[in-house]
Amino acid sequence: MSEQKGILFILSGPSAVGKGTVRKELFKRNPDLVFSISATTRDIRPGEVDGVDYYYKTREEFEELIKQDKLLEYAKFVNNYYGTPRQFVEEQLDKGRDVFLEIEVQGAMQVKDNFPEGVFIFLLPPSLEELEKRLFHRGTETHAMMQGRLRKAIEEIKMMDQYDYLIENDDVKKAASKVESIIQCEHLRRHRTAHIYKKRLEVE
Amino acid sequence: MSEQKGILFILSGPSAVGKGTVRKELFKRNPDLVFSISATTRDIRPGEVDGVDYYYKTREEFEELIKQDKLLEYAKFVNNYYGTPRQFVEEQLDKGRDVFLEIEVQGAMQVKDNFPEGVFIFLLPPSLEELEKRLFHRGTETHAMMQGRLRKAIEEIKMMDQYDYLIENDDVKKAASKVESIIQCEHLRRHRTAHIYKKRLEVE
Helix, strand or coil, X not given: XXXXXXXXXXXXCCCCXXXXXXXXXXXXXXXXXXXXXXXXXXXXXXXXXXXCCEEECCHHHHHHHHHCCCEEEEEEECCEEEEEEHHHHHHHHHCCCCEEEECCHHHHHHHHHHCXXXXXXXXXXXXXXXXXXHXXXXXXXXXXXXXXXXXXXXXHHHHHHHCCEEEECCCHHHHHHHHHHHHHHHCCEHHHHHHHHHHXXXXX | CCCCCCCEEEEECCCCCCHHHHHHHHHHHCCCCEECCEEECCCCCCCCCECCCEEECCHHHHHHHHHCCCEEEEEEECCEEEEEEHHHHHHHHHCCCCEEEECCHHHHHHXXXXXXXXXXXXXXXXXXXXXXXXXXXXXXXXHHHHHHHHHHHHHHHHHHHHCCEEEECCCHHHHHHHHHHXXXXXXXXXXXXXXXXXXXXXXX
């Protein structure tokens, strides 16, 4: 039904749970999904394209976006801003295209404040042991660093209560299939489609 | 996750929309789904088995079930009662099995009163023309009968607002796939699983 608006899906979860891998598998299977393009103040790198990889902004432009509430979320890393422009997302949704945002927990909570009609999906590790393995696979961390990271991941896991759906990432393909079923089924929810059927069947 | 309770799914929709055909396609694909067994006061027929085809009850037994609020819904057709015993449904859900109920609109609304935690799916015809075709394919109806049936179906279509999901039955296989995605995705909803993950990941 092309009359239906697109839906913003937010995939989040603790560090090292495998958000990026699941997102890549999902996009491989669903070329029609739109990946949200971030804005950033960091320099453009060779091979990158403005409006494809990022929207490149000056610090002044970015701070103006913040001030005018034109970002669904933003954060500062290593002296550069990164954020999600609301305009791009809304344009795609209006065209009936679903937009997908893969983001860490703090950013997702900002999106929830600014765009509560999004569908929030939380990826969970199969076990704490498995999460530790994924967090520390590089083997270069000090004990204190490891403790800190684990504590942070556990704090993030506690945020699951803020999400609509929980998916265990025990297997990338299975997890991607579960996201797919959420995408399909959210489009069937009555509040998104009743107006279309009522019009079509003349029972308004 | 076997720790999760089963879910009661209710498939409904106007007369002649094709509920039975979609349900049969769904059960062919998902042998693990449990079909809710009705109770009835009508006589057992050759080949039928008590507790498989129906639970066969005397009129007194059935009216006792009504009085004790042990039916999710019931109705009287041609002097016989038919109804959905709550006990069978709850036993299956407790075992972690999903139960599926295919039922007309009035019955579904009774189930909603008695079991609001069910997931209510409404099947819609692709168009009014198509619904008329399905309603009158026998060609033996009088004009007045046809008008009456169509009016009733349109009243039933207006009940879509009471449902969680709307599915267009333009194609049986597609409609069954959509029901499958609802079944899968309902199991991922946070309120059904958060307690399990919190326990497993020790963040209670």
